[in-house]
Amino acid sequence: MSSRDQVPYTVLMARWEPNAAERLAHAALDLFAERGYENTTVIDIAQRAGLGKSTFFRHFQDKREVLFGGSAMDGLLTEAIAAAPATATPLEAVAHALDAAGREVFTPARREFIARRQAVIAANPELQEREALKNLALIASMTDALKRRSVPDLTARVAAELGALASTIAFERWSQTTTGADFSEIARQALDDVQASTALC
Amino acid sequence: MSSRDQVPYTVLMARWEPNAAERLAHAALDLFAERGYENTTVIDIAQRAGLGKSTFFRHFQDKREVLFGGSAMDGLLTEAIAAAPATATPLEAVAHALDAAGREVFTPARREFIARRQAVIAANPELQEREALKNLALIASMTDALKRRSVPDLTARVAAELGALASTIAFERWSQTTTGADFSEIARQALDDVQASTALC
DNA sequence: ACGGTGATGAGACTAAGTCCCATCACTTGT
DNA sequence: ACAAGTGATGGGACTTAGTCTCATCACCGT
Known part of the structure; x- marks a missing residue:
């Protein structure tokens, strides 16, 4: 077991995994359905997806867009x-x-x-x-x-x-x-x- | 000349005048046209109307609504x-x-x-x-x-x-x-x- | 082992919007 | 004239959205 296995964020098994945008979108929909859109913070969404607030806004223009991004x-x-x-x-x-x-x-x-x-x-x-x-x-x-x-x-x-x-x-x-x-x-x-x-x- | 003529806010000639909502709407449209919507602060609007930020939000739900309030x-x-x-x-x-x-x-x-x-x-x-x-x-x-x-x-x-x-x-x-x-x-x-x-x- | 690249995080910052409380002008009753 | 009540306002504390900068991390090729 090398020391790299104990690096903090790797242990969380979320950062660096692919499909960050998709994970964020799913986390957002789940949270919105659970507690409502207004009672959900962008930080809440990012945390559930195992990411940070900065990353959320790197993938979506704003909080609303997380529900509209995919379709094309x-x-x-x-x-x-x-x-x-x-x-x-x-x-x-x-x-x-x-x-x-x-x-x-x-x-x-x-x-x-x-x-x-x-x-x-x-x-x-x-x-x-x-x-x-x-x-x-x-x-x-x-x-x-x-x-x-x-x-x-x-x-x-x-x-x-x-x-x-x-x-x-x-x-x-x-x-x-x-x-x-x-x-x-x-x-x-x-x-x-x-x-x-x-x-x- | 009584001492009341020197009360600070009264001198400004804006507070307590009627039509606060209308004044805010006009100030907002002027500022939006001058510097653009995004470069205009709610505080800017309120100040030009001789009012405070609190009063703005007492008359309009949010910054956008100031342009849509009147028509009915x-x-x-x-x-x-x-x-x-x-x-x-x-x-x-x-x-x-x-x-x-x-x-x-x-x-x-x-x-x-x-x-x-x-x-x-x-x-x-x-x-x-x-x-x-x-x-x-x-x-x-x-x-x-x-x-x-x-x-x-x-x-x-x-x-x-x-x-x-x-x-x-x-x-x-x-x-x-x-x-x-x-x-x-x-x-x-x-x-x-x-x-x-x-x-x- | 080394350096480059791209995704990420952390934190400071501005502004929108909410909330509470004190203040002010005006009105009413005495 | 004066005191109490009423309604509009201001100010400031607070939370959150959204921006920005910089450091860190994983991965890839050499």
């Missing part, structure tokens, strides 16, 4: 819209994007985790603000992606907005199902529902 | 939707609400002030988050107001969302005009444009 939804949606067949209408391209989201992000395996995350967000206005802004950014990205398909500005904006609404509705339905229902199918249905509703306005 | 848009929109003729379609009721906003809030006299405020918001993500959440709340309120008119849930939601989009677009157009164009008219046009675009999706 943006590129996924814009690429799916770009990859939609040239003959597709704007809303069909958006449907293509929601399909991709169902395949890559809103998978059955992640459903419970994502629902837990959403419950935490729903309980805290600060987190809802961050989510609202992220959603605006997604809509802007989808709008741009549609414009690159030569969709007129206003039409692109409306299609992106309706897509976002359909996505929100689909998410609500999906996160409540106990059956392992497929997000993509639910989203397609939601988009159809939304489109039908526009006619009744 | 919520009641205005919901009441206008409720007051729309019973024969009006959902989108017509929403148009009624945008009309009210043009009459009571987005008046020609306030155009410059509001545009200045919007420029400050556009320059800062923190403020955009707050604005995004306020917008979500407005959409929720309009949705509820429409439901109270016996509009089906989903239709209400879509109509509110389209109304919010039209409002955003109208606001963009209105705040750029140099002519004293009427917000209500611009909003009606924007709503027509949006509605026409839904058909092209």
